[in-house]
Amino acid sequence: MELVIVLLIGGILAAIAIPMMRGRTETAKWAEANASAGIIRTAVRACIAERGIAEARKFAGVNMGSAETRSTLGFASGDLDGSYFEPDDYTITDITADGIAVVTVTGGSKPESPAGTYRLDAAGNWRKQ
Helix, strand or coil: CCCHHHHHHHHHHHHHHHHHHHHHHHHHHHHHHHHHHHHHHHHHHHHHHHHHHHHHHCCCEECCCCHHHHHHCCCCCCCCCCCCCCCHHHHEECCCCCCCCCEEECCCCCCCCCEEEECCCCCCCCEEE
């Protein structure tokens, strides 16, 4: 009888813990994308400092999958390759008049990547789209 009770308690705990851990795993995966989006944003600011806002605004709407774009922004080969995301997943959606890049990240390109789309907006908010 005690064994049945222990198994029952273990089953209840597993039923509660597994969905909670799955959600945290997704959050951790998206943290990689958020960090890379911040790095892209910093690269755009550096481009503005070097070449001016008009030159940097040419990157609005550009996908980071282009090796030429990555090179122009100062990224070396493989800099945006992560465990769950690759350069094609990042798009510079907009560059504000203040020179702040809005970066959209779409998951699902790698086997273990999470599905969905998040955006790092001009205010620095990381939100699901």
